[in-house]
Amino acid sequence: MTCATDADPADLRHVVILGTPSPSSFTHAVAEAYCAEVRECGQAADLRDLYAMGFKPLLSNAERSTAPNHQRPSDVAAELAVLDGAAVIALVYPLWVGMPPAIIKGYIDRVFGAGFDQAALCPDEPISPFTGKRLLSFSTSASTRPWLEEHGQWTSICQGIDSYLSSVFALVDGGHVHFDSIVEGVSAQYVRQCLSDVRETARRTCAAVLSERHARRNEARRVLLAS
Numbered sequence: 001m002t003c004a005t006d007a008d009p010a011d012l013r014h015v016v017i018l019g020t021p022s023p024s025s026f027t028h029a030v031a032e033a034y035c036a037e038v039r040e041c042g043q044a045a046d047l048r049d050l051y052a053m054g055f056k057p058l059l060s061n062a063e064r065s066t067a068p069n070h071q072r073p074s075d076v077a078a079e080l081a082v083l084d085g086a087a088v089i090a091l092v093y094p095l096w097v098g099m100p101p102a103i104i105k106g107y108i109d110r111v112f113g114a115g116f117d118q119a120a121l122c123p124d125e126p127i128s129p130f131t132g133k134r135l136l137s138f139s140t141s142a143s144t145r146p147w148l149e150e151h152g153q154w155t156s157i158c159q160g161i162d163s164y165l166s167s168v169f170a171l172v173d174g175g176h177v178h179f180d181s182i183v184e185g186v187s188a189q190y191v192r193q194c195l196s197d198v199r200e201t202a203r204r205t206c207a208a209v210l211s212e213r214h215a216r217r218n219e220a221r222r223v224l225l226a227s
Contacts, residue, residue: 012210031090033198100157142180
């Protein structure tokens, strides 16, 4: 299915941040399926495979905004440049021991948090380079969703990552899609259904950001005509 759009693909770009070491994993397939569907919808997708890139998750003291001689490393500056023009930021990762991989947390620490003073991140109207971008999350786990909920991990992930990042960095919450019971020998039918859900989410997200862009343009025209 191809989504009709009058947008230049470069104008509506999705940055997909992938945190898994296995290129043959289901999690990797989720990221690839999302990117493929976005492109089918006439929009652009940029896959940031953190392990393949050799991204370093450790936040050095010199990078912290409170450091006397604060520095922004070149790899962080490069990622900020990639995110700058994005309409959507999608996090894709497996859950290990009930939590995202360290490389995802490291990306959040080093890139999302680059150059920000904690005191400046908490006003009623936060100032952020990510303001208005849509945040979307995909996660996978071997355990079941009810088990994660029973042990408090699901609430921790949703509040500690999705809700926190959305509120602190003024992102639009685009939802969290989770696939559970992803184990060795999982049925091909289940995998196909999951990837179909990924593609459907991509289509809905593309439609949402396109609609939002049209609304902004229409509002700009209205203001211009009224002035």
